[in-house]
Amino acid sequence: MNPIITIIFRTILIIIIIFFLFKLMGKKQVSQMSMFDYIVGITIGSIVADISLDIEKNITSGIVCLLIYCITDVLISYLSLKSVNLRNFFEGKEVPLIINGKINRDNMAKNKITINILQTEARLMGYFNLDEINNAILEPSGMISFEPKEKEKPATKKDIGISQNNKGLVYNLIIDGEIVETNLEHAKKTEKWLNQQLKVHGKTLENILLLTIDGEEKINIYSK
Numbered sequence: 001m002n003p004i005i006t007i008i009f010r011t012i013l014i015i016i017i018i019f020f021l022f023k024l025m026g027k028k029q030v031s032q033m034s035m036f037d038y039i040v041g042i043t044i045g046s047i048v049a050d051i052s053l054d055i056e057k058n059i060t061s062g063i064v065c066l067l068i069y070c071i072t073d074v075l076i077s078y079l080s081l082k083s084v085n086l087r088n089f090f091e092g093k094e095v096p097l098i099i100n101g102k103i104n105r106d107n108m109a110k111n112k113i114t115i116n117i118l119q120t121e122a123r124l125m126g127y128f129n130l131d132e133i134n135n136a137i138l139e140p141s142g143m144i145s146f147e148p149k150e151k152e153k154p155a156t157k158k159d160i161g162i163s164q165n166n167k168g169l170v171y172n173l174i175i176d177g178e179i180v181e182t183n184l185e186h187a188k189k190t191e192k193w194l195n196q197q198l199k200v201h202g203k204t205l206e207n208i209l210l211l212t213i214d215g216e217e218k219i220n221i222y223s224k
Contacts, residue, residue, distance in 0.1 A: 007053060010052050010055065010059055013059070014051065014052050017063060017066065018044070018048060021044075021067070021070040024070060024074060025073055025077075036073070036090050036091075040070075040072070043069060044066060044070070047062055047065055047066055050062065076090055091140045092140040093140065094137050094138065094140065095137070096137055097111075097118060097137065097138050098133055098135055098136035099135060100134060100135070101131070101134055101149065103115075103118075103130070113138065118130070118136070118144070121144045122136070122144075122146060127148065127152075132149060133147070134147050134148060134149040135147040168215020169186075169215065170213070170214045171184075171186055171187040171212060171213055171214075172210060172211070172212055173187065173211050173212065173213055174194075174208045174210065174211035176210075177205055177206045177207070177208055177209075177224070178205075179191060179194065187213055201219075203221060203223070207223055208221060208222070208223060208224065209222045209223060
């Protein structure tokens, strides 16, 4: 068989297998991955590239190797859900970096967090002075969560006596000139009602980029 055709066939087969394996492993963003998830992801990428391009490699052996990595990851995720100790072992624990306004230098040193990194992360969250922060926690994902001091917290609607009614979910009823039937049902609206709204606003379906409705029945229309 032509080597190019072989590579195409192997690559397409691996893509299909990887798709179903990652569906099995679950949905996680990069920031939500544990160290083990990250290692598995890198290793799978290396295996995929190897068995896709090196046509002399046995594709069956490569697929078995992929299955072992994915099943191990799923098993560890399952065990982590059942055991706090295992969860802490595989995913790590939260580490306080600032406690009641005081920087914990020991925890920063253990986790290789310098004061410059702490300041940078604080600025990204809108705190330009560490004195504004009451507590800072290094999450297992590597991100840092900040709690401002009471005097630095913004006033809420409750504090100033403003109505606190939730607007509910916002539904996209029309996208690129097409009605989204599922969202129409979720919003408890009919196509007849939608057409009436279009007439009221002097719009036609074809000219709408996006039409949304929130829990307070407020309609927003964005034309093409």
